[in-house]
Amino acid sequence: MNWNTESQLEDLICQLVSWDSRTGTEGEILFPYKLKDELFKLDYFMDNPGFLELHDAGRERNALSGLYRSGQTDRTIILISHFDTVHTKEFGSRSRFAFSPRELTQHFRENMNDFSGEVEEDIKSGDYLFGRGTMDMKMGLALHIHLLEKAIQERWPVNLLLLTVPDEEVDSAGMRTAVEKLDGLKRKHGLDISLFLNSEPSFTQRPEDPNYYIYSGSIGKIMPSALFYGIETHAGEPLRGLNAYYMASFLNQKMEFTDAFSEEEYGEKTPLPLTLKSYDLKEDYSTQTSHHVASLYNVFTMRQNAEDIFVKYDFLAKEAMKECQEQYETICRRENTRPVGQIRTMSYRELYEYTLKKLGAEKTDAILDIYVDRDDLDDREKSMRIANRMVTHCKELVPLAVTLFAPPYYPSVNASEDGLIRDIVGYTKSYMAEHHSIDPIEVHYFNGISDLSYVTYDSHDDSWETYRNNTPVWDRTYTVPFEEMQKLQAPFINIGPFGKDAHKLTERLHRKNAFQVTPELLENILKEFFWEA
Known part of the structure; x- marks a missing residue:
């Protein structure tokens, strides 16, 4: 397997980060093509090339979907991520290291006097990998690639649809485009969407916050x-x-x-x-x-x-x-x-x-x-x-x-009261406590804003017409696919790796949580709730 062990996952995140994909750059345009080529390393996609698709998101950008179809069920998990990152002006003279996590981490170790407090302690510990996009959110994508490969190799009795998009950091053009394509993919492949799983990272709620968070909603x-x-x-x-x-x-x-x-x-x-x-x-x-x-x-x-x-x-x-x-x-x-x-x-x-x-x-x-x-x-x-x-x-x-x-608009979404989500939250808490001595805290509205805003929109809400009527560029250069979103009625949850300082020079990813704890957790959730005998 290519992306299964802890060292392989670290190699994968370093590779994904090395593909500079800052929003609005040439790198963002090229990223899905590089990832598509990488996924063709799996014989499954060589045998089923139609299961890897690019979806036009405008301005030469594309979303990428990769489908594992088990042949045993229609039940499908949608794995949502974004591959664009914010820019790197704050790196200054360190810009040459921004997309090289191992080199940047070593550079910080050699220059610890430039930092103080919590950052210095994290550098000394060796527990963190630094770099633009390590936390937000290329590790989430890496986890989904890991799950996809494992499902293919072990022939999991559930379908997985990896969906990774550009432009989350500015206007979410990628996800808004993808939503319009999802209904077509559902009909084309006969998919029954059972869950949207996003893996945006666990964001700290305050300085020096050690808690691990999972999210059953996303703020608007x-x-x-x-x-x-x-x-x-x-x-x-x-x-x-x-x-x-x-x-x-x-x-x-x-x-x-x-x-x-x-x-x-x-x-x-x-x-x-x-x-x-x-x-x-x-x-x-x-x-x-x-x-x-x-x-x-x-x-x-x-x-x-x-x-x-x-x-x-x-x-x-x-x-x-x-x-x-x-x-x-x-x-x-x-x-x-x-x-x-x-x-x-x-x-x-x-x-x-x-x-x-x-x-x-x-x-x-x-x-x-x-x-x-x-x-x-x-x-x-x-x-x-x-x-x-x-x-x-x-x-x-x-x-x-x-x-x-003025754009953009992210509707708030919440699945906290959904029965399946309540069960997943409960399972996550007990599993993490038993196996890793971690007590996850449920946050009902992810405060980092996410692409989950464009799924499971209230099927009875027509207030979006007020937005349409008062947005000058509506249906010309900007639109939100409200009607398509209303068709995507499935529970959702956000469970991702632990990290710190998203969008900052010191953005970093906790190695053990990213390469061991969270992969195990996500695999066990899928097996516990979605495998059919």
Whole structure:
């Protein structure tokens, strides 16, 4: 076997990490081709080449699926992972080691004085393997490859479908594409999905946290955003206009750390919202005030859907602009100056319909096309530019705040109450305690955000229409396959290796947990719950 022993698993993770696949790079494009070639080392895929498939995820990227079909049952476990990693700017002069785990680990041992506290202790222990992607999440992929090979070699009486995708770290384009393909794979191969198994790593919940976590849900993330369109003026005559920065400051302050969206489930709380980005659409410097500013806000969810969030957000935006207007008018009275206008607040849907009525379908579509076709802009920038251009054609509306959604959107999902998941959690706790003296802690909402958000979407929820209607790039450069997601009704769980410091210079993987403990655990779970006599 190629990927069975502890040393073979270490060789595998080092190989996967050496294939630099940072999001948006050439390496991300090449990775699935390299992995496909690697999987052809198994005679099973040489005999069944149609069971290894690439799935177009846009921008030359591909997801890869690899199917083991037992021939004894339709019951199928979907093994979900992502192979892209975040970038490595923080490595600085150490960049040459970032994708060489053994070399980087040795380099850190030779330079321990650069670190202190917990990191230094972990380097000294020899228990950790350092490197970009070791923890998040190429070891999860390595574990799935291990399971796939073992199932093939030992002819397990259950089907495994390995599904590894690009772009989890930015927009999850890979998983959103894969979801659309899964229904076709189900029908093509006659699969009955029994479980989605993700193996994102066990994230620490606080500094120096030694606990091992498993996850029966994944937190949601959504980005309510706003375009503030004021009235330009010369900086020498500030009150003859209305600065968009001034407008934005009211909503930025109201959104930052608000508890308006807070949720608590199973004793877990959503992190508070904050402003992820606030910027000027004016590209040059001049003494003209800015009349168009964009802000993007991060909101985490548990039970709330897109409509719940937008209703609250739109209300906060209206309150913020009301307060802005009141303070602005107070200043005008103090300076004995007439206000330049009354601030309006409109949703993107309202702005779109207003523009459509004024300009007609052809001209409105042309506005969208201008920005949709620009490869130099990401979906967030395109969203703001589209709204901005619409307002430019409807200047009678200004000063104006436009509320909208900017990609990406990760719906929250939870399987904590599912009977099978309860049994798997219980089994995991008892197995780990008996065999490894580890007491796993169940977290009901994985706080690292994951591709599990795109499976098992509530089959009765139609609130996604609010998201669709208020996302300027919807169905052009960005979409979420809600209807396909609603078809994927199966329990899910996230059990992966223990590591520390994801997305940091000191990202590292616990060797014993990754190469011995977790492989044994996952194999035993599959045998306990999915083998048929």
